[in-house]
Amino acid sequence: MNLLEECKIINFSESGDERGKLVAIEGNKTIPFDVKRIFYIYGTDQKVIRGQHANKDSEFVLICLSGNCKVRLTDGLNEKTVVLDTPKVGLYIPKMVWKDMYDFSSGSVLLVVTNTYYNKEEYIRDFNEYLSIQKELL
Numbered sequence: 001m002n003l004l005e006e007c008k009i010i011n012f013s014e015s016g017d018e019r020g021k022l023v024a025i026e027g028n029k030t031i032p033f034d035v036k037r038i039f040y041i042y043g044t045d046q047k048v049i050r051g052q053h054a055n056k057d058s059e060f061v062l063i064c065l066s067g068n069c070k071v072r073l074t075d076g077l078n079e080k081t082v083v084l085d086t087p088k089v090g091l092y093i094p095k096m097v098w099k100d101m102y103d104f105s106s107g108s109v110l111l112v113v114t115n116t117y118y119n120k121e122e123y124i125r126d127f128n129e130y131l132s133i134q135k136e137l138l
């Protein structure tokens, strides 16, 4: 099983006119789950690596609203890196994928939508623990 094959780029439709551009996203439609929580990451220094965890229950869509950043994904076996540099796309990440967000450009804003309310118990923050869980599953 390659969990990373389920990590998908979602292209949003853009409504633009002479006043500017607009993207609307809807739960269970554009976003492939019921949206329960939204948070955004900003003011992040370029040297910082965020994320560094996997989630037992949360699925995510990451949208870089301004600037750019990179997302490194691994399921313990496979690895890939995605550059987010436009508010016109979202990166869907299923549960149990390990993710690192890094190389944030100055002024960047990363929007995250997820299917869960915040629960710190569903986070796996120890990579070795993650690998041992994945070894059972993969």
Ligand code: TYD
Pocket (backbone or CB within 6 Å): 037, 039, 041, 050, 051, 052, 053, 118
């Ligand atoms: P953290 O999970 O470390 O952020 P990231 O993975 O995006 O780098 O969260 C940073 C802090 O914010 C931590 O104290 C927990 C808190 N937090 C919430 O209270 N609610 C949330 O929905 C999230 C994602 C984090």
